[in-house]
Amino acid sequence: DADVTQTPRNRITKTGKRIMLECSQTKGHDRMYWYRQDPGLGLRLIYYSFDVKDINKGEISDGYSVSRQAQAKFSLSLESAIPNQTALYFCATSDRGTAGLGEQFFGPGTRLTVL
């Protein structure tokens, strides 16, 4: 099932570099999310977008920015990467049409390592 895709799947970069992670979806969902996953810390929400003109900060948005280029595309940027941003990053989507029930569909993840 490739309804939610993420590129790249793996990335190693150096401190101070600018990095962009991309997410695309073919599910037709209007809502998109970026999470990071760290061992023992579960999933933490970075940013979320309910439509192209609606972008909101999550619980750990510092050091990150996003762009919703189209309904199907939601990019996450690290303006100046630092080692503690090393993590597994997931994009997810959900459908407003399910009356806000909130079921989310996840991409395969991007493993980012900042040296």
Next chain:
Amino acid sequence: AQSVSQHNHHVILSEAASLELGCNYSYGGTVNLFWYVQYPGQHLQLLLKYFSGDPLVKGIKGFEAEFIKSKFSFNLRKPSVQWSDTAEYFCAVNEGGNNRKLIWGLGTSLAVNP
């Protein structure tokens, strides 16, 4: 702030043992409840969900969960686990109404020994 608690952080079982993973949430109103599973090296997949109706819900791969409103709980169960159930399990809650985000538990890592 609303929160979701998963009491077991790491669980180790032998094959054929029964499983119960606890999940409690703090929101007092209408909720929608989810269990997601993440197999090693993979993304999160929905295991089961509760929106309304019968509080005992059945999901994929023989899993079930029971919503007990009075206890603010949504515990996951499986009568007989298999080695292939080794994974991380996440409970998530969506507050009913206009709220559109999921509140996530920290996850439970399950290891099933063959």
